[in-house]
Amino acid sequence: MKTIINPNRKIWASILKRPTQNMENIELTVNQIFDDVKRHGDAAIKKYTELFDGASQQCNMVTEEEMELASNLVLEELKRAIKLAKSNIEKFHQAQKTDKLEVETTPGVVCWQEKRPIEKIGLYIPGGTAPLFSTVLMLAIPATIAGCKDIVLCTPPNKEGKVANEILYTAKLCGIDKIYKVGGIQAIAGMTFGTKTMPRIFKIFGPGNQFVTVAKQLATKYGVAIDMPAGPSELLVVADQSAQAAYVASDLLSQAEHGVDSQVVLVSSSEAFIKRVQNEISKQLLDLPRKAIAEKAISNSKFIYMQQETDALDLINAYAPEHLIIATKNNDYFVDNILNAGSVFIGNYTPESAGDYASGTNHTLPTNGFSNVYSGVNLDSFTKSITFQNISKQGLKNIGPAIELMAEAEGLQAHKNAVSIRLKDIS
Numbered sequence: 001m002k003t004i005i006n007p008n009r010k011i012w013a014s015i016l017k018r019p020t021q022n023m024e025n026i027e028l029t030v031n032q033i034f035d036d037v038k039r040h041g042d043a044a045i046k047k048y049t050e051l052f053d054g055a056s057q058q059c060n061m062v063t064e065e066e067m068e069l070a071s072n073l074v075l076e077e078l079k080r081a082i083k084l085a086k087s088n089i090e091k092f093h094q095a096q097k098t099d100k101l102e103v104e105t106t107p108g109v110v111c112w113q114e115k116r117p118i119e120k121i122g123l124y125i126p127g128g129t130a131p132l133f134s135t136v137l138m139l140a141i142p143a144t145i146a147g148c149k150d151i152v153l154c155t156p157p158n159k160e161g162k163v164a165n166e167i168l169y170t171a172k173l174c175g176i177d178k179i180y181k182v183g184g185i186q187a188i189a190g191m192t193f194g195t196k197t198m199p200r201i202f203k204i205f206g207p208g209n210q211f212v213t214v215a216k217q218l219a220t221k222y223g224v225a226i227d228m229p230a231g232p233s234e235l236l237v238v239a240d241q242s243a244q245a246a247y248v249a250s251d252l253l254s255q256a257e258h259g260v261d262s263q264v265v266l267v268s269s270s271e272a273f274i275k276r277v278q279n280e281i282s283k284q285l286l287d288l289p290r291k292a293i294a295e296k297a298i299s300n301s302k303f304i305y306m307q308q309e310t311d312a313l314d315l316i317n318a319y320a321p322e323h324l325i326i327a328t329k330n331n332d333y334f335v336d337n338i339l340n341a342g343s344v345f346i347g348n349y350t351p352e353s354a355g356d357y358a359s360g361t362n363h364t365l366p367t368n369g370f371s372n373v374y375s376g377v378n379l380d381s382f383t384k385s386i387t388f389q390n391i392s393k394q395g396l397k398n399i400g401p402a403i404e405l406m407a408e409a410e411g412l413q414a415h416k417n418a419v420s421i422r423l424k425d426i427s
């Protein structure tokens, strides 16, 4: 683990490049699978499920009996933990509901905006290297609060063609019953085109590996919306001597264990502190069941000494991390000035894992620098705003002449006429 000392701004982009695989190869695979699923529907999905997940299945839908059985197999203690997380996630997302916004812009001209749910949505739950049942909570809860009606869930099966009990239990708890044992690119393609067994949906939500993320991006070319690119997990920690090296190491490892292409970064104004964190990482790694994955991700990670807080802030904003932990003497400076981050965790007692599971915020967040333009999943992700207006006779008298003038100046006579014909009747 090497420390980079006060890197020059010119090399920020190159040192902070994400450890993604060759995207061109992935795009090629994604295009081929999309084409195949578009032409051959379920048969193609079956073929790729066998190829990538090693599962041979006759039916790709989870049955009611499977749901029931799975729910009975989840330990009561874990069920209680899931329910606590559900309650907090519900509270935070319920509070995101906003009232109807109404403004009388000119006397007699009333404009308002109302939110309506997206009708048909698809939730992708990662399951390649770990069955992320917490993601079911993060997607199904806001979808239900927003009022989405047709919800399907896709997740990869294991080699026996089964989905983890915890995913099925959590889905049942959240009222989701249309579950497809399909993952990866083939799941995204299935929801994009629709097949005999899978419906075509309007918007796809959820995180995934690079294959899933590139597939979601391709889905947009076929008229399906997506929440955002939410790929391999990332964490940037900015910490100084006031932080606990062991805590910081545990946070960095928490995101490193997601996958070999995860990226974690430490920025600190103390070289001695960085050294302590690196030593702690080496120690803590030894006990991790996913040691090999975390070790590979750590090898791609960056430890950066930044003498000046102002430079550190600029670097963080340029990197636009998915998660940002702030543990410094001067937390307020970073909190007040951060521009680009998916979700921020403040102080020594706010591990990033809290947001992954149970504090209430959503863990489906933009990666790969996209937090400079995208928000993480929230209640609004599941709705669209419709504007309405109702203009009285007096209202049209008030703004009509301005509309007539503007329409004429744009050379759009029919637009002007639509106002003039009414004004003639009123006056």
Ligand SMILES: NC(=O)c1ccc[n+]([C@@H]2O[C@H](COP(=O)([O-])OP(=O)(O)OC[C@H]3O[C@@H](n4cnc5c(N)ncnc54)[C@H](O)[C@@H]3O)[C@@H](O)[C@H]2O)c1
Residues within 6 Å of the ligand: 029, 052, 053, 125, 126, 127, 128, 129, 130, 132, 135, 156, 157, 183, 184, 185, 186, 207, 208, 209, 210, 211, 212, 229, 230, 231, 232, 233, 258, 259, 262, 322, 363, 364, 365, 366, 367
């Ligand atoms: N950004 C976020 O909000 C967020 C949240 C949770 C998890 N994540 C990330 O989600 C990812 C989950 O990844 P995962 O792999 O465990 O599960 P996954 O479900 O995303 O992907 C597994 C699927 O990938 C496909 N696949 C695997 N290798 C392939 C290949 N060579 N060619 C084509 N398809 C292939 C298979 O179909 C497999 O079912 C991790 O990278 C994790 O960091 C991100």
Ligand SMILES: N[C@H](CO)Cc1c[nH]c[nH+]1
Residues within 6 Å of the ligand: 132, 134, 135, 232, 233, 234, 255, 322, 356, 363, 364, 365
């Ligand atoms: N850290 C992931 C988001 O990048 C979310 C997650 C789910 N389970 C554990 N972690």
Ligand SMILES: [Zn+2]
Residues within 6 Å of the ligand: 233, 254, 255, 258, 356
């Ligand atoms: Zn995580």
